[in-house]
Amino acid sequence: MAGCGTEEHPHGADRLCEAGDRVYSRAVRRGRVPRADAEPVPCLLELALLHPDPDDMDWLVPTSPQEVMTRLLRGVYEEVRESQRRVGSAVAAFERYTGLGRQLQAPAYAPAEGTAIRVLDGLSRIQAAMDEATEACTTEVLTVQPGGIRREAELTEGLHRALALRGRGVRMRDLYTHVARHGQGLLNYLELMGDTVEARTLDEVIDRLILFDRTVAFVPANTDRTMALELRHPALVEYLVTVFERLWRLAIPLTAPLPDTGIEGISHREQSIAALLAEGHQDAVIAERLGISVRTCRAHIARLSETLGAASRTQLGVRIAQVGLDGPPRTAGGSALSLPDQGSPSVR
Numbered sequence: 001m002a003g004c005g006t007e008e009h010p011h012g013a014d015r016l017c018e019a020g021d022r023v024y025s026r027a028v029r030r031g032r033v034p035r036a037d038a039e040p041v042p043c044l045l046e047l048a049l050l051h052p053d054p055d056d057m058d059w060l061v062p063t064s065p066q067e068v069m070t071r072l073l074r075g076v077y078e079e080v081r082e083s084q085r086r087v088g089s090a091v092a093a094f095e096r097y098t099g100l101g102r103q104l105q106a107p108a109y110a111p112a113e114g115t116a117i118r119v120l121d122g123l124s125r126i127q128a129a130m131d132e133a134t135e136a137c138t139t140e141v142l143t144v145q146p147g148g149i150r151r152e153a154e155l156t157e158g159l160h161r162a163l164a165l166r167g168r169g170v171r172m173r174d175l176y177t178h179v180a181r182h183g184q185g186l187l188n189y190l191e192l193m194g195d196t197v198e199a200r201t202l203d204e205v206i207d208r209l210i211l212f213d214r215t216v217a218f219v220p221a222n223t224d225r226t227m228a229l230e231l232r233h234p235a236l237v238e239y240l241v242t243v244f245e246r247l248w249r250l251a252i253p254l255t256a257p258l259p260d261t262g263i264e265g266i267s268h269r270e271q272s273i274a275a276l277l278a279e280g281h282q283d284a285v286i287a288e289r290l291g292i293s294v295r296t297c298r299a300h301i302a303r304l305s306e307t308l309g310a311a312s313r314t315q316l317g318v319r320i321a322q323v324g325l326d327g328p329p330r331t332a333g334g335s336a337l338s339l340p341d342q343g344s345p346s347v348r
Contacts, residue, residue: 011043015093016043016049017041017043019040019041020041020043020044020049023037023038023041023044023050024044024049024050024062027050027060027061027062028062028064028065031061031062032053032059032060032061032062033050033059033060033062034058034059034060035052035057035058035059035060037060038050038060044060045060045121048063048125049062049063049068050062050063051063051118051119051120051121052119052121052227053119054117054118054119054229057119064115067115069093072093115232116231116232116233116236117229117230117231117232117233117236118229118230118232119221119227119228119229119230120218120221120227120228120229120230121226121227122226122227123226126218126227126228129218129228129230130158130161130210130218131161133212133216133218134161134164134165134212135164136212136213137165137168137170137212137213138168138170138213139170139171139213140170140171140172140173140213140214141165141170141171141172141173141210141211141212141213142172142173142209142210142211142214142241142244143172143173143174143175143208143209143210143211144174144175144205144206144207144208144209144210144244144247145174145175145176145180145205145208146177146204146205146206146207146208146291147177147180147291148177148179148180148183148290148291148292148293149179149180149182149183149185149186149291159189162189162193162197165196166193166194166196166197170196171196171198172193172196172197172198173197173198173199173200173248174197174198174199174200175199175200175201175202175205175244175247175248175251176199176200176201176202176205176254177201177202177203177204177205177290177291178201178202178203178252178258178268178269178272178290178291179269179290179291179292180201180291181201181254186199190254198253199253199254200248200251200252200253200254201251201252201254202247202250202251202252203268203269203272203290204272204289204290204291205247206243206247207219207220208220208225209240209243209244211237211240211241211244214237214238214241215232215237216230216231216232216237217230217231217232217236217237217240218230218231219231219240263323263325265307266304266307266325267300269290269292269300270300270303270304270307271325272290273286273290273297273300273301273304274304274320274325275325276289276290277301277304277316277317277320278317278320278321278325283297283298283301301316304316304320308320308323
């Protein structure tokens with residue numbers, strides 16, 4: 001395992017510094033330690049020996065000694081081809097962690113679900129977990145990608161994982177907002193991936209979600225997406241799969257045109273904006289939910305006012321109700337596309 005990269009702690013989990021060994025041992029015995037206890041030893045977080053408690057971010061819970069041993073063993077197998085000098089220290093580390101494991105009888109505090117919910121703190125930790133899940137995936141990946149037009153950088157960032165999955169015959173289904181249809185980068189990505197990836201769109205979707213083989217899911221844990229939750233609890237994962245499948249059924253294939261609103265001069269997007277205006281949402285909220293800029297949203301509202309002959313926002317609300325635009329947009333088959341109000345994954 002790699003060290004934390006600082007001058008004070010240039011080591012791996014197989015040869016912890018004295019301070020780190022004391023804090024980790026205490027965490028194993030007690031089940032968790034205050035975050036403040038780990039501030040002098042950042043190596044424990046960098047090496048993923050401690051990670052945030054999903055129930056209380058002010059506390060850190062330890063990775064089990066057994067899991068640490070597994071990681072070390074995997075690292076040794078990878079490095080033994082280049083050097084044999086670390087084998088002795090790794091064996092000693094296994095013995096130390098095994099001894100700690102025997103001491104772990106009944107800690108004062110133990111997370112109820114173990115590693116069923118893991119907090120991934122930092123982009124490097126998120127990327128590493130995503131790469132590990134990609135490597136283990138064998139059948140399908142389901143993703144929800146909120147926001148508007150996908151930037152080339154975002155698509156390129158995960159391209160290596162997508163190509164690896166395609167090479168193993170893994171099928172992928174992606175959900176986007178309707179606005180994403182206008183991004184050339186997404187169209188180029190789908191052309192590259194061929195029939196391996198199927199994409200559909202909705203007026204609005206839930207926050208970012210990635211599901212591998214219906215066994216592990218990744219969702220954002222904060223608004224700037226520098227933290228994520230890795231979920232392996234079967235009930236949680238199954239719930240997220242159900243949410244995805246219901247959204248997928250309502251969504252429109254990317255290759256199919258959006259249905260006509262049936263009202264001359266009103267586009268599908270303007271119909272969606274009208275419905276959200278009727279619910280009382282402000283321009284910024286509407287823009288975020290539909291994946292467009294506030295400026296674009298206001299331009300559509302101005303066209304709506306002009307088309308419906310409304311001289312004020314109040315009058316616009318009345319006209320929206322009169323012409324029946326206050327309900328959710330409908331697909332070509334008549335299924336409502338309304339979603340619950342969502343708060344704001346990568347997950348990157």
